[in-house]
Amino acid sequence: MIALSVNLNKIALIRNSRDTTNPSVPGHAQMCIDAGADGITVHPRPDQRHIRAQDCYDLAAMLDVEFNIEGNPFTRARKSEREGVTDYPGFMELVKDIRPAQVTLVPDGDGQLTSDHGFDLKRDGDRVAPLVAELKSLGMRTSLFMDPDPEQIRLAAQTGTDRIELYTERYAHAFKTNTDVDKVLGEFIRAAEVAAEEGLGLNAGHDLDLHNLPRFTTEVPGLLEVSIGHALTVDAIHQGLANSIRAYQHALGKQ
Numbered sequence: 001m002i003a004l005s006v007n008l009n010k011i012a013l014i015r016n017s018r019d020t021t022n023p024s025v026p027g028h029a030q031m032c033i034d035a036g037a038d039g040i041t042v043h044p045r046p047d048q049r050h051i052r053a054q055d056c057y058d059l060a061a062m063l064d065v066e067f068n069i070e071g072n073p074f075t076r077a078r079k080s081e082r083e084g085v086t087d088y089p090g091f092m093e094l095v096k097d098i099r100p101a102q103v104t105l106v107p108d109g110d111g112q113l114t115s116d117h118g119f120d121l122k123r124d125g126d127r128v129a130p131l132v133a134e135l136k137s138l139g140m141r142t143s144l145f146m147d148p149d150p151e152q153i154r155l156a157a158q159t160g161t162d163r164i165e166l167y168t169e170r171y172a173h174a175f176k177t178n179t180d181v182d183k184v185l186g187e188f189i190r191a192a193e194v195a196a197e198e199g200l201g202l203n204a205g206h207d208l209d210l211h212n213l214p215r216f217t218t219e220v221p222g223l224l225e226v227s228i229g230h231a232l233t234v235d236a237i238h239q240g241l242a243n244s245i246r247a248y249q250h251a252l253g254k255q
């Protein structure tokens with residue numbers, strides 16, 4: 001069975017639009033677990049736009065499912081610009097202190113809107129390998145965010161990482177626009193085969209949704225885990241909005 005790890009970034013994004021704890025990140029983690037989620041994913045960014053360092057500590061204290069923290073290991077500590085918000089301690093410092101079950105290293109720049117590429121290990125392999133070794137020595141499973149490029153995936157294996165996470169945006173886009181979907185999916189299938197040849201566990205994520213997920217998970221061999229946040233949160237709004245309207249009308253004394 002492929003594990004579903006729910007990414008809570010977008011819950012934190014709404015919470016951060018007010019100085020309140022509503023919606024509660026641990027509260028929504030618990031709802032996901034109660035509904036059957038296999039894990040929880042967060043991606044604390046240095047600008048703390050959504051998940052903040054404190055959220056990671058709060059989740060670590062209550063989770064009884066796999067906790068996956070994603071981020072760029074080369075980000076440094078940053079002072080918070082907002083009063084009452086914990087400073088960002090730097091990604092490696094944060095995960096070494098929390099020690100989640102899985103750490104997914106992602107090569108994001110600080111100002112990126114969202115993740116948009118995997119590691120270039122021809123360039124960064126020598127810098128990434130010692131970090132992988134350090135995280136593993138502290139008992140964390142490691143995963144590297146990768147494009148479906150066989151040469152890069154073979155280099156990922158050389159870093160000693162346990163797993164890779166295939167960056168799936170290109171598949172999601174091909175599926176949505178019905179452009180070259182067979183060809184693009186073929187690249188992911190080949191990437192998965194190479195990962196298996198190299199003894200790497202396989203995760204996948206980014207822009208996966210209810211529509212594109214079945215074909216991906218049926219055809220890409222060996223998938224262990226998908227992490228999904230944006231579309232799943234939007235679906236939760238779609239599937240819950242009508243009920244909310246009825247509840248508010250009831251609160252206004254209407255039937």
Ligand SMILES: CC(=O)[C@@H](O)[C@H](O)COP(=O)(O)O
Pocket residue numbers: 009010043070106113114115145205206229
């Ligand atoms: C690594 C990855 O694909 C996800 O973490 C994705 O980047 C979500 O991050 P945002 O919610 O900040 O877009």
Ligand SMILES: NCC(=O)COP(=O)(O)O
Pocket residue numbers: 007041070165204205206207208227228229230231232
């Ligand atoms: N690793 C991918 C992830 O956690 C969620 O990505 P998305 O579903 O928000 O695009």
